[in-house]
Amino acid sequence: MTVENTNEFEIKLLFPGDQLEAIEKLIISNGGIRRQHLQAAYIDTSDFALTRAGFAFRLRKEGRQWIQTLKASTRNPLERLEDNVTLSAVGKEMPEWNLDLHQNHEAGQLLRKKCPNLKPDDLRVSYQTDIWRRKALINTQLGSLEYALDSGFIYSQLNDCVSSIKVLELEIELKAGEPLDVLSHAKNLIKNHGAYIDTRSKSERGFLLANGLQASPAMRAKAISLNKAKNAQEIIACLIDSCLQQVLANQSALNAELDQYSEYLHQLRVGLRRLKVLFKYLARHDIHLGDEGLEAFKRAFDQLGGYRDSDYVTGTLNPILLSLGGPEIKLASIKELPNPCFITKNSEFQLMLVDVMSISYLGASISADPEDRRGxxxxxxxxxxxxxxxxxxxxxxxxxxxxxxxxxxxxxxxxxxxxxxxxxxxxxxxxxxxxxxxxxxxxxxxxxxxxxxxxxxxxxxxxxxxxxxxxxxxxxxxxxxxxxxxxxxxxxxxxxxxxxxxxxxxxxxxxxxxx
The missing domain is CATH 1.20.120 (Four Helix Bundle (Hemerythrin (Met), subunit A))
Incomplete structure (x- = not known):
């Protein structure tokens, strides 16, 4: 048994289907010639206690080797605590799982804190994945990254019927170096291949499939605690992460082209407003998004506002008018609006999001005088x-x-x-x-x-x-x-x-x- 204690930093991108061949060629040209078969079982309780607490627990067969992994979400939507344990078991038969193997890792300690009454006998296979992965290790000036192109399915047995959803995604994971390197490569893929960010993990999508749901509830702003922030940079990172958590989750849902998107749209706009407020504080510390990013931000926010205006007419005003015996205002008589994903998938919006993420890692000083080193x-x-x-x-x-x-x-x-x-x-x-x-x-x-x-x-x-x-x-x-x-x-x-x-x-x- 081998233990790998690592924290995971990665960004996941989806892309138009016509870009698959070009992205495959990109990975092959960097050494990703062979594909790897990955078959995983995700373990949870019958009421999904682990998933609801922000954990993913899986057994994955990589070739003939089985690896047990526990992941825990953090305040940063791109970072997760991750503990991998390579088991001695090999072959087709899935070995027994054992959460105690993670007890010395931060993820395992956090699990005990959040789920103190969890019993091993309560765990079962909740859903499974069957993925073919093409990956390449790319060396950069700052370190190294892994590109992983995943194609396959997530499947679950629901109401005595096996259901499945397709997976086609590209993950860029930091192996050594700085997170800014990951974000820089993500920007290139957005520019060159129309890629867009998706923060929904395979475990989240599996949970939804196993419960017959199309999407997770819209992400609302979560409470922020700054008491443990030791300096200005930690305060800034905490605030940015809070905004991004809300923005990225809701834009990911909108990008999935949901039919009922009003609440996701509303919460996305709330998250963007919170970012707008944060920009004012950052500007006081000489930290700026940049003119191009601000323009993209304003354009997207204004475009999304058109949907909010129509929601008022159809959802609030019309019922009142009809109850008074008045005429209904037909939405078509105002304007038929396309699915808002045409805004959120847009490259300039996606690039703006990456620029916001980058602020957390720039290490900018809040001092007006760059020579001033404040405690x-x-x-x-x-x-x-x-x-x-x-x-x-x-x-x-x-x-x-x-x-x-x-x-x-x-x-x-x-x-x-x-x-x-x-x-x-x-x-x-x-x-x-x-x-x-x-x-x-x-x-x-x-x-x-x-x-x-x-x-x-x-x-x-x-x-x-x-x-x-x-x-x-x-x-x-x-x-x-x-x-x-x-x-x-x-x-x-x-x-x-x-x-x-x-x-x-x-x-x-x-x-x-x-x-």
């Missing part, structure tokens, strides 16, 4: 000072507009909404640095206000679109009249909620910066 505690102090300054400025902006809300035009109200979103997402990022006794109440107040402001914005957009339809369809006048009257009511609620918010004590800036 870790001083770096954290500086980050918290920047947070307070930006939040104070945002809150002052909101308070000023609240005092003269009745005079504001629609576009000015939208600016207030954007500033409140900045404050809300900032509070989510930096909750550990806030006053705990004031956080919950303040956060609820700003969330309530944003509900009204969001509804007001939806109405403004709908009015603008419906006004253009009234000449061809006079029935739209009913909808237009109702919307304009309702907009006034909601505007009043926006003003009241805003005044309530600005009377509250902010949740930040009250903890000493010396702690």
């Amino acid at each position: 870790d505690k001083e770096q954290v102090r500086l980050v918290r000072k920047t947070i307070n300054k930006l939040l104070d400025g945002g809150f002052s902006f909101v308070a000023d507009r609240a005092s003269r809300f009745s005079e504001l035009q629609d576009d000015q109200i939208h600016s207030v909404r954007k500033k409140m979103k900045f404050i809300r997402y900032s509070l989510e990022f930096f909750r550990d640095y806030c006053n705990k006794s004031k956080y919950a109440k303040f956060n609820k107040s700003i969330a309530d206000a944003l509900e009204y402001f969001g509804l007001f914005n939806d109405m403004c957009v709908a009015i603008s679109r419906i006004e253009a339809l009234t000449q061809d369809d006079p029935n739209m006048l009913f909808a237009l009249g109702w919307l304009k009257a309702e907009r006034q009511r909601v505007r009043s609620l926006c003003g009241k909620s805003l005044k309530k918010l600005v009377r509250m004590d902010p949740a930040w800036g009250l903890k000493t910066l010396n702690t």
Whole structure:
């Protein structure tokens, strides 16, 4: 028995079918002449306790050799804890599995912590894979990478019937060197072969297949803890990873061309908004995405916003109009929108995502003076000072507009909404640095206000679109009249909620910066 204790860093790419031959040639030209047959059984409990806790446990036959592997997800969607144990068993018959073989590895220790009541007798084969892999080791100036082109199937027995899904993907795994090398190669494949990122692992896809599901639930933003961050770079990496976790999972689901994609689209846009807020903090520390990346970001965000506008008409406005005896606004009369994957699969969007990932590994200094070498505690102090300054400025902006809300035009109200979103997402990022006794109440107040402001914005957009339809369809006048009257009511609620918010004590800036 041989133990290999490694952490895995890799990026998985999907690509158009017509690029398979070119990618195969690329790997063959780098030594990947022979294909390897990989047959794996994924082990879990009947209720998938391991998968739900973020683990993958498998036995895989590579040639005649069996290897047992335990993987654990991390906050970084491209990194996993991985422990491989080469078993003494060879041949076709699958050996017995033994989780105790991983007890000395970080993944095994984390499993015991998250699943303390797990019993070996509860484990069983949940799904299996049959893959042909063509791989090549590529040496670079920074180290070495492994390209692995996988083709095959995942299959599971569901309701006494064997079901399967196809696998065709390219993984680029870091073997030695720096993660930036992996990301650089990923960019080349995106540019040259129209590849796009997919963070759904074989174990996730197997879980979905075994449960008769098309996709995992849309990924929402998860709580962030910065208490263990030792310096500014760790803070930055933690925040970027949090945003990417949400963005990459939802764009992967959209790229799968789901029929019901509204919630994934919504959560993707939330993740992009959180990134937008983070860019403001990074800019204060001289860390930038770059003009080309920012332009791609803005273009994609605006395009995806068109889907949100149509969702309001079809999902919220039409039911109200019909209940009042009014006409239904046909989506086709506004605009038929194609599946949003045409935006998320786009190369410029994918390249922008890789550029965001790269920021975590650039090791940029937060100091304005490159010669200034601040200690870790001083770096954290500086980050918290920047947070307070930006939040104070945002809150002052909101308070000023609240005092003269009745005079504001629609576009000015939208600016207030954007500033409140900045404050809300900032509070989510930096909750550990806030006053705990004031956080919950303040956060609820700003969330309530944003509900009204969001509804007001939806109405403004709908009015603008419906006004253009009234000449061809006079029935739209009913909808237009109702919307304009309702907009006034909601505007009043926006003003009241805003005044309530600005009377509250902010949740930040009250903890000493010396702690």
